Amino acid sequence: MMRLSDLRLPLTARIVGDATRGVDGVSQDSRSAAPGDLWAALPGARVHGAAFGAEVLGRGIDAVLTDVAGLETLRRSVDDLEGVSIVVVDSPRAVLGGISAQVFGTDSSSLKLYGLTGTNGKTTTAFILDALLTRLGSTTGLIGTVATTIAGRVESSVRTTPEAPDLHRLFARMRDAGVDVCSMEVSSHALAQHRADGAVFSVSGFTNLSQDHLDFHPTMEDYFAAKAALFTPEHSRSGVVVVEDAWGARMAQAATIPVVTVSSDAGLDPDHLLVREQGPKRFILHLAGGDSIRAASPLPGDFNRTNTALALAMLHAGGVSAERLEAAAEGLEVVVPGRMERVHEAAPLAVVDYSHTPDALDQVLGGLSDSGAPLVVVVGAGGDRDSTKRPAMGAAAARRADVVIITDDNPRTEDPAAIRATLLEGARAAISDGTARVRPDRLLELTPRGEAIARAVEYAGDSGALLVAGKGHETGQEIDGEVLPFDDRKRTREAVASRAARAATGRVQD
Numbered sequence: 001m002m003r004l005s006d007l008r009l010p011l012t013a014r015i016v017g018d019a020t021r022g023v024d025g026v027s028q029d030s031r032s033a034a035p036g037d038l039w040a041a042l043p044g045a046r047v048h049g050a051a052f053g054a055e056v057l058g059r060g061i062d063a064v065l066t067d068v069a070g071l072e073t074l075r076r077s078v079d080d081l082e083g084v085s086i087v088v089v090d091s092p093r094a095v096l097g098g099i100s101a102q103v104f105g106t107d108s109s110s111l112k113l114y115g116l117t118g119t120n121g122k123t124t125t126a127f128i129l130d131a132l133l134t135r136l137g138s139t140t141g142l143i144g145t146v147a148t149t150i151a152g153r154v155e156s157s158v159r160t161t162p163e164a165p166d167l168h169r170l171f172a173r174m175r176d177a178g179v180d181v182c183s184m185e186v187s188s189h190a191l192a193q194h195r196a197d198g199a200v201f202s203v204s205g206f207t208n209l210s211q212d213h214l215d216f217h218p219t220m221e222d223y224f225a226a227k228a229a230l231f232t233p234e235h236s237r238s239g240v241v242v243v244e245d246a247w248g249a250r251m252a253q254a255a256t257i258p259v260v261t262v263s264s265d266a267g268l269d270p271d272h273l274l275v276r277e278q279g280p281k282r283f284i285l286h287l288a289g290g291d292s293i294r295a296a297s298p299l300p301g302d303f304n305r306t307n308t309a310l311a312l313a314m315l316h317a318g319g320v321s322a323e324r325l326e327a328a329a330e331g332l333e334v335v336v337p338g339r340m341e342r343v344h345e346a347a348p349l350a351v352v353d354y355s356h357t358p359d360a361l362d363q364v365l366g367g368l369s370d371s372g373a374p375l376v377v378v379v380g381a382g383g384d385r386d387s388t389k390r391p392a393m394g395a396a397a398a399r400r401a402d403v404v405i406i407t408d409d410n411p412r413t414e415d416p417a418a419i420r421a422t423l424l425e426g427a428r429a430a431i432s433d434g435t436a437r438v439r440p441d442r443l444l445e446l447t448p449r450g451e452a453i454a455r456a457v458e459y460a461g462d463s464g465a466l467l468v469a470g471k472g473h474e475t476g477q478e479i480d481g482e483v484l485p486f487d488d489r490k491r492t493r494e495a496v497a498s499r500a501a502r503a504a505t506g507r508v509q510d
């Protein structure tokens with residue numbers, strides 16, 4: 001239990017009502033606030049949390065953190081504020097992480113944190129880190145898009161990076177469950193919204209930056225700046241930055257904490273040099289200082305060598321020797337749901353992958369096309385998300401695949417046909433400028449998504465390769481506010497099995 005008057009607050013903060021009131025939790029959403037919590041009524045893009053004041057305060061919650069606008073809303077809409085203590089600050093989001101850390105006692109936690117940011121590769125690298133840490137003997141925690149785990153117990157995740165009160169509550173639960181190390185994804189939304197405040201990462205890693213989220217960030221510069229905030233003393237003690245593009249080089253320069261760089265380009269003079277060995281997965285990481293780690297990526301896709309090297313370099317920065325890391329990486333097996341997941345091994349090879357950016361599509365299809373087999377892709381784009389990435393996604397698919405089937409992802413509240421039209425526009429532009437691999441008659445638009453997958457399986461035939469892109473681990477499709485059950489992995493397996501059954505009876509069409 002902590003008294004409001006004992007919280008470290010900004011000098012401009014004031015407490016209306018009883019300042020000695022005690023709180024033993026923090027929450028920020030009316031739907032999850034519980035008695036004993038300091039409930040943060042936050043201003044948002046859609047609504048001010050204080051609008052839910054009457055309902056929340058009627059449930060026995062008697063401590064609120066808000067801003068002046070929130071205080072006014074509460075005064076207007078709640079009959080009786082007598083007996084309610086209200087902490088008023090200029091920017092409640094900006095203090096929420098620090099306050100949550102104090103209330104949950106996670107500000108001086110013994111939990112060691114590894115943080116990951118970047119456009120693509122956070123989830124995968126966090127899973128690899130977690131698997132390595134487990135092999136190294138740690139009791140681990142994991143926080144990210146696909147799942148949250150606490151000492152081996154798996155829970156579902158609501159978003160990539162939880163809101164600050166939920167995050168610190170999780171840290172406290174991890175501490176109580178004996179977790180000593182946690183690997184965590186830190187999205188740019190989270191950094192911009194102070195969701196990771198009050199957490200200090202021992203080592204943070206940067207994977208890459210490419211186009212995404214330009215609905216939330218006005219420019220790539222703003223997106224970069226949000227991610228760069230992780231590499232400051234407020235958030236991290238040290239960092240590892242992958243330098244495979246100009247953004248990586250800039251991140252290493254912008255960092256105001258000690259960072260080491262990892263790259264496969266010796267010309268960039270990285271601290272750690274990644275040298276690919278024969279075969280699709282093996283590599284040597286030559287560490288600054290002379291040691292090296294020989295390892296293999298546990299997942300297919302050339303980019304997963306980079307993700308694995310990043311995980312190893314982060315653990316090395318966290319104090320684990322090259323020798324122990326090489327032993328931990330030996331024969332490592334990692335399955336990341338919906339990331340390069342081979343749902344059918346051959347005839348045809350069918351892969352489900354969460355590629356929902358132009359760069360991810362380009363890289364994944366580039367890798368799959370190395371096999372020489374005809375390559376089919378099913379692709380769409382999410383509604384209410386960066387619309388400017390859609391033409392580039394269509395173009396990437398057209399440049400890399402022999403058959404492109406444009407379909408729906410999660411249209412959310414947007415018109416699905418309009419989303420598909422933008423992808424088609426990009427694919428057609430690639431055909432017009434001569435950079436496409438797909439023939440015009442092999443560029444198709446097909447819905448619903450299940451039909452698109454079934455048709456793609458027909459095109460892949462017995463000898464092709466198929467990528468079902470964009471939804472990865474997701475088990476639902478969001479259409480106009482409703483989430484309908486849909487799992488790419490299940491649908492793809494079913495379509496492959498159905499084709500095989502028809503082939504067995506000689507009823508397969510070409």
Ligand SMILES: CC(=O)N[C@H]1[C@@H](OP(=O)(O)OP(=O)(O)OC[C@H]2O[C@@H](n3ccc(=O)[nH]c3=O)[C@H](O)[C@@H]2O)O[C@H](CO)[C@@H](O)[C@@H]1O[C@H](C)C(=O)N[C@@H](C)C(=O)N[C@H](CCC(=O)O)C(=O)O
Nearest residue numbers: 028029030042043044045046047048049159160161187189
């Ligand atoms: C752009 C963005 O991230 N917005 C998040 C933000 O919304 P907001 O500030 O506009 O808030 P709002 O919806 O207006 O609500 C204001 C306040 O009222 C509260 N409220 C709202 C409704 C209600 O019934 N009761 C209630 O208390 C909300 O909890 C909030 O505190 O705060 C809300 C409350 O936590 C989030 O739900 C919302 O996430 C939206 C739904 C979202 O889709 N976010 C995605 C894009 C996101 O965060 N993605 C990244 C991963 C990106 C990646 O790397 O791929 C992530 O970390 O998950």
Ligand SMILES: Nc1ncnc2c1ncn2[C@@H]1O[C@H](COP(=O)(O)OP(=O)(O)OP(=O)(O)O)[C@@H](O)[C@H]1O
Nearest residue numbers: 119120121122123124145303339353354355360364
């Ligand atoms: N290092 C990488 N470089 C480029 N693409 C990658 C890399 N790692 C993964 N990808 C691609 O990006 C997709 C998403 O990967 P992952 O889920 O690991 O990233 P993420 O950063 O967690 O994404 P999100 O924030 O959207 O959940 C993968 O399915 C793969 O297609």
Ligand SMILES: N[C@H](CCC[C@H](N)C(=O)O)C(=O)O
Nearest residue numbers: 356381382385409410470471
């Ligand atoms: N974390 C990403 C996931 C996108 C996945 C794709 N299936 C979509 O719905 O756009 C986002 O929220 O933008």
